[in-house]
Amino acid sequence: EIARYQAQAANVRGLALRREISIEKETREQMRASFEKELAKSDNREYLSQTELLLRQFRLLPRETSLSALFLELMTDQVAAYYDPASKRLVAVSEPPPQASDAPRVSREVPGMECFVYVHEFCHALEDDHFDLERLMRESSRDLDGNLALTAFSEGTAVLAGLDGLLDGYGVPMTSASPFAAWALGLLGRVDLEEASEQLEGTPPFLTAALLRPYLDGTVFCNRLRRDAGWGAIDRAYTRRVPATTAEILYPERRYLPGFQAAAFEPDPGLLREATHGVSVNRMGALGIALWLNGDRLAAPSRHSFLKGWMGDCVYFLKGGRQEVQTVWLSLWERPAMAHAFCRAARRRLRDAFEDTPVAVQRDGARVTIVWGCADAAACERLMACARRSRAEAERPGWLASVVRDLPLPLRLLRYPAFSSGVELLGGWAAEAHGGEDFFRGTLACGLLRTEWNPDRHAVGAAWGLVSHASDRRADYTYWQLPLLASWHRRGSGEALRYRWRVLGGALADGDERRVRLLFVPVWRDR
Known part of the structure; x- marks a missing residue:
């Protein structure tokens, strides 16, 4: 087995x-x-x-x-x-x-x-x-x-x-x-x-x-x-x-698909001088930020729409004496509005979980800096001033290109280097076609007509699946369906061959490799 x-x-x-x-x-x-x-x-x-x-x-x-x-x-x-x-x-x-x-x-x-x-x-x-x-x-x-x-x-x-x-x-x-x-x-x-x-x-x-x-x-x-x-x-x-x-x-x-490199952060030298006992560096990432913002809830990351604008983040843990750790969190976002939305969500989360420690949050355009773990508010502000001098480098799209990407345009021309290019009409609901290295996929009216092929799978269909044919090389099956009349599919070959067919949804006749029935009455069985 x-x-x-x-x-x-x-x-x-x-x-x-x-x-x-x-x-x-x-x-x-x-x-x-x-x-x-x-x-x-x-x-x-x-x-x-x-x-x-x-x-x-x-x-x-x-x-x-x-x-x-x-x-x-x-x-x-x-x-x-x-x-x-x-x-x-x-x-x-x-x-x-x-x-x-x-x-x-x-x-x-x-x-x-x-x-x-x-x-x-x-x-x-x-x-x-x-x-x-x-x-x-x-x-x-x-x-x-x-x-x-x-x-x-x-x-x-x-x-x-x-x-x-x-x-x-x-x-x-x-x-x-x-x-x-x-x-x-x-x-x-x-x-x-x-x-x-x-x-x-x-x-x-x-x-x-x-x-x-x-x-x-x-x-x-x-x-x-x-x-x-x-x-x-x-x-x-x-x-x-x-x-x-x-x-x-x-x-x-x-x-x-477009190709992405997360932002690279270069801390200000004064920031590292605060760490008398070493520095630890980590990255929360889009998923980590979503889970942190959720608190005790186990909600999906899609609840935070601004996360699609994440360009990178870096967390510095500045270790001092007596096991003290000051935290500096830098993040970069696709455009200022997304950074502003993250700021609001982060402030709410910090109010809930960090009531007993000074916290500073500052947004500079599309960049957000958060600092906590200092001895007092004044020390927090001094560390914040130092952290804001850190540099962040990333290939960000222009503001207009970023905004247009989020608009529900009636016609979109899509191009993903080294993967595919295509077109979508009304978000793909009216029509879409995508082609790339060894594949093509197209639909009209959400499945009124549909075709797809790639090295593994070939499929055509009409009338939202009432008429369809599909074959999958990896799964080794073939399937045919005619509207309300008949369907047939096969899986495997040789001793592993399995198939099943139906006429009028099985009401008139149906069968597989082991039996055949007419009007639900068995007429043949493999012994």
Whole structure:
């Protein structure tokens, strides 16, 4: 069975496993020991230490809570399987997660969940084999934003692969790139996580969202690329330009597809002189800012519309004697109005969480500076004056270009270098056409006519899906439908061949590889 899941993952991703991976079972205690060993590595210790400092300074982690201990507990309790890129092994838990007696049982008792989990993890193994996930993970651990961005990208591809494996197991003529499935997955970016807080009770809301949101937002991002250009677009992203910021994940049309480099900050020399015991530097990023602004709520980042204007941010933790830390947070925005909206939201958040410490907030055009952790208000203002002399460099669009991008223009001509160009009429509701490297997609009147093709998928349709044909090379299926008359689809080949057909929706006749019925009466069965 596990070999079948591995073959499914290889077929869906179009990548062959070039090396053997060890497949093992561990108890919860053994898994805990494995995680402890992983967290003890110097790179992971350094990342957790820097992230813990950030969370404490932003009042997101209680003083008495250790981030590494909390993370270890969460991983031990919640993980059903994992792939370790260092040891090249895939490990599944041999016992269910501990749950309260009145908690709903959701793991492998959900139909197909075992298939989803294994295909998901085999996808990680395949991508590590071809694109060196271990190196990418090490490079992304320089700051919180970069780590969340890579997590979103790698988990997004694995979620899509797992879903396609699940749909294959159900035998339905659909993949996550099919129009309805792609539309439904696109809604994940707007999903709140309030129910998740009940299952992760006791976990700080920021950490809960930081663990779960990359799966949702990463799935939306990856399907945006894969929906147009097939899995080859994901492969090219791995080899050419992996998303380095969560702004690229959340706003691909605005950041990733046009090409984006986050703002570079150069602190004023006087700022660094304040740090008598060293400086720690980090970056919150668009997703981190959204989660911080949410406070105890687990709302989606889309609630903060100004975040699409994030151009970069940098947090300096200036360490002094007696474990004192002064925080200087610089951020740059696409235009002054977006910086002003961020300022208002940040002031509200600071009033709620920083009543006991002096805080200074200042906006200079499209740049925002926030300072806290000083001995008194006067010291805060002196540090602010120094911080405002810091420099920020970024390729920002002009004010008019930025405003026009947000206007609901009736006609838009879109061009994304190295990916696609296209046209949209009335926001794509009336008509749209997009073409790029090895793909084309066009629709008229939201599906009155529709055509798409890329190396993985070919589809044509009319009358909003009443007449349609689709074939997917990776999922190995073909589907035909004639309005109200008949439908037919096939999956697999040889011994794995499955097919199903219906006439008049099955009322007149229907059948598959095992049986045939006329007027709901069985007339043939494969013995």
